[in-house]
Amino acid sequence: MSDSIHEQICIIGSGNWGSAIATKIGRNAAKLPFCHDTVSMWVFEEEVTLPESDKPVKLSEVINSKHENVKYLPGITLPSNIRAVPDLKEACQNATLLVFVLPHQFLPNLLPIIRANVHPTRCRGVSLIKGLDFDSKTKMPVLISKTIEEAMGRGFVCGVLMGANVANEVAMGKMCESTLAGNFGDDRINERIRQVFDEAPNFRVARIDDVAGAEACGALKNIVALGAGFVDALGLGGNTKAALIRVGLLDMAKFCGMFFEGVEQGTFLESCGMADLITTCYGGRNRKCAEEFAKLRLADESINIDQESCNALWTKIETELLHGQKLQGTLALQEVHSILESRKLEESFRLFSMIYNISFKGEPVSSMTDAIQVKKSFTEMLRRSSSRRLEIS
């Protein structure tokens, strides 16, 4: 990237986390000399009704006039240089930095449009999407950042931003850390991209190389958080919860070491690793919904419910506690379980497997603690699992 080219940033998505990160990116773009002042934010257009009127109005228009995402991040003022754009083609026109922060199910339809409109040679991406794809042919997990890179083609590089970043707290400016993973070219470019997100002292972004480890942590932590909800419902206290988090981190590291290349042990100690896992296991919707699931089960554990009833129970909880939004943890859990099952690795990942069995196969919630155990140390674990890394077959 030559210095004459300014970064044209486009945020793809405008939900809760997208709007929160827009507060940082907007203020930084206005300040950083190498960025265009205006940051576009693609908005999946919908109509909202404001308290002061009965007439529904378009969300993008509200964002641009009131500088507030009244639906997904109410009460927080967005920087005035954040421009909501409902037309994707227009939003990403000539963009050099794409920030992906939307449900990943949207990607297949959007990526061809994005590819056709961004800056042809100087565009890079950072994904804030928490999830994993699953390749049914190779039976391997696929990183969303890789899916984006492949769809964008032409050597497009996509990193990730992951960390202990509950969106509302970030938006309110409460101090936290975040991890930018990716190597976008050279040190200068890496530092530029870090600066786009960093708002020290309250949003401290550290950069690492290991995209796979950081991104997988973002998906896998939600599985462990389901286990945390089960432990909470069982009334087991702080020791057990800490053991669950520790063993969960080890299973995460083992999974990453086995299925992805370039995973570094240190990643699990970054904000995207242990810090995000801790926050998610103490707060967060996955923990909460799992606690509710377990409480309903514990109320009558004699019924050995089948997969269909489990699904129905999760749907009921999603309807009641999340207004029908899908829980990320159970989605990731089903993907991870397919991978483990197809490779007969359930026994090697006892924690993940037990969380699956409780969530979908009617295993009693009280079995949770049986799976909180590990025989090997962390160091030995990652070394062994890396040496046993699976080749795509």
Next chain:
Amino acid sequence: MSDSIHEQICIIGSGNWGSAIATKIGRNAAKLPFCHDTVSMWVFEEEVTLPESDKPVKLSEVINSKHENVKYLPGITLPSNIRAVPDLKEACQNATLLVFVLPHQFLPNLLPIIRANVHPTRCRGVSLIKGLDFDSKTKMPVLISKTIEEAMGRGFVCGVLMGANVANEVAMGKMCESTLAGNFGDDRINERIRQVFDEAPNFRVARIDDVAGAEACGALKNIVALGAGFVDALGLGGNTKAALIRVGLLDMAKFCGMFFEGVEQGTFLESCGMADLITTCYGGRNRKCAEEFAKLRLADESINIDQESCNALWTKIETELLHGQKLQGTLALQEVHSILESRKLEESFRLFSMIYNISFKGEPVSSMTDAIQVKKSFTEMLRRSSSRRLEIS
């Protein structure tokens, strides 16, 4: 140790944690073929009054007749083979395994008596004491286990048992993990000693070699927990707390790497490391008292209080919340700060130093977040600090 010698176990101490671990040790000794059935527990004799009578009775007699430590672990039945002994000489007579679980201020007076009475050649120890000594001459931290080894002489080996082990939860049989650190001779002996403590599935003990790392974690975590209390009082939420815990673990690792030999990175991922730190930062008395301290300060931060007023405030909190018991975190903090100050290392340990300055030098509580930052990755941190390890001068 030949197979013909049975382990004669003596627990030195009978407080809350001592009584809790006695439930595990007692049941194990009764079951394990290489242990004498009876386990003696040295009780610092005091008089207690039972609800059914007005006449005070001796605590040791109550423990032996009711099999319950009515004062320090009420409601939990101790195994009947735990024998409370108020006379130290009698308690440790011919002992081959000493379990130290008492305030470490008691040690200087007790160790000569213990040394003179245990089995002359076959005795080993495991310390459950959480604290650090400070050598005012060398200005170096001293492990309690080392103090014990030196006082016992004759090649006495002392390991430690540390972990996310809130005593009451352990006593109630709620599932947790613990870390036994020490190398007591060979694999067989190590496994024997592990089995004395382990009560799987609810008390899972893993053994590692690194005594220094495990023991120092047990003391240093209480310092970080004070910071957690400050963060809680500031109402900063889960992201900030997770960042504090993460950066706290890094400072702990850095401190250990700099001041002790043989510290292994993996130790910080064992139960004695991250798991104990998490439990202590969410529950625990150090967090709670620090939250109270911060709330009192925040109620009137305009007063720039001096060290004396800070001390008075802590004493008031100890009186009100701990019935006058001393907080371990502030004691460890003062020891660690003496070390850092005398070596001009305050800037290298910004988190510990800020917690000290808030606790004892009138620094505003709101400064806490300024110190939750780290520039280097965990791996790099430990590597660098080890290479800069200080020699005893």
